[in-house]
Amino acid sequence: MGWQDYWEHDSSVYVSRRHKAAHYNRLADDLLDFATRTDVPLRRQNIMDFGCGEALSADRIASEVGRLILSDGSSRVSEQLQARFGAVANITVPKPGPLDEVADGSLDLIVVNSVLQYVEAAAAGPLFESLAIKLAPSGQMLVADVLPPDLGALTDARELLKFAAAEGFLVAAVVGLRAERLPRNLGHNPYRLAFVVRPSKSRV
Numbered sequence: 001m002g003w004q005d006y007w008e009h010d011s012s013v014y015v016s017r018r019h020k021a022a023h024y025n026r027l028a029d030d031l032l033d034f035a036t037r038t039d040v041p042l043r044r045q046n047i048m049d050f051g052c053g054e055a056l057s058a059d060r061i062a063s064e065v066g067r068l069i070l071s072d073g074s075s076r077v078s079e080q081l082q083a084r085f086g087a088v089a090n091i092t093v094p095k096p097g098p099l100d101e102v103a104d105g106s107l108d109l110i111v112v113n114s115v116l117q118y119v120e121a122a123a124a125g126p127l128f129e130s131l132a133i134k135l136a137p138s139g140q141m142l143v144a145d146v147l148p149p150d151l152g153a154l155t156d157a158r159e160l161l162k163f164a165a166a167e168g169f170l171v172a173a174v175v176g177l178r179a180e181r182l183p184r185n186l187g188h189n190p191y192r193l194a195f196v197v198r199p200s201k202s203r204v
């Protein structure tokens with residue numbers, strides 16, 4: 001079964017509705033915290049949450065930013081998002097598939113949280129490329145909740161840093177982006193990794 005079949009079914013990992021709500025609440029806090037520290041005022045930012053899942057706190061994010069695009073590759077998830085947030089004026093839910101509805105160069109921030117582990121290695125480069133095209137020249141991508149290859153073996157901080165550098169380099173090498181590891185992950189799992197990815201100067 002590929003990722004698409006998997007996410008077309010209700011594959012919830014949450015022990016309760018409260019747990020799920022707390023998860024999305026925390027993600028919203030962390031996303032807003034990150035977005036607040038960038039150069040573009042929050043109110044003017046166009047943000048896309050890619051592979052957003054149920055995005056239960058999206059209305060709270062939307063109330064603080066310019067526009068919020070909730071993109072998910074699963075049609076089941078997208079239909080739920082449309083039903084829940086379709087009436088919020090500054091939330092858009094594009095159809096799953098190529099992001100034709102999102103103008104190239106239009107986004108200040110793309111968040112990709114807890115998605116990369118479902119993307120096959122060969123598909124990661126093309127995926128990043130298709131997302132990077134959507135970024136404004138000063139835009140950035142926040143790629144978080146990335147699993148280290150073997151969490152248990154990477155207990156030594158220097159090893160972890162080496163891996164992070166290699167991972168950042170890999171992304172950069174594939175699509176001409178710069179990646180930098182952030183000191184902490186988004187959400188509740190501090191053992192997963194977060195990166196900020198920006199177009200390299202030669203692209204802009």
Ligand SMILES: C[S@@+](CC[C@H](N)C(=O)[O-])C[C@H]1O[C@@H](n2cnc3c(N)ncnc32)[C@H](O)[C@@H]1O
Nearest residue numbers: 003007051052053072073074077113114115118
């Ligand atoms: C673990 S959930 C993460 C949801 C949310 N970002 C979070 O952090 O809670 C992964 C989501 O990514 C979506 N997804 C996985 N691979 C994708 C891809 N290649 N393109 C678009 N969406 C994808 C799935 O449909 C699913 O909703």
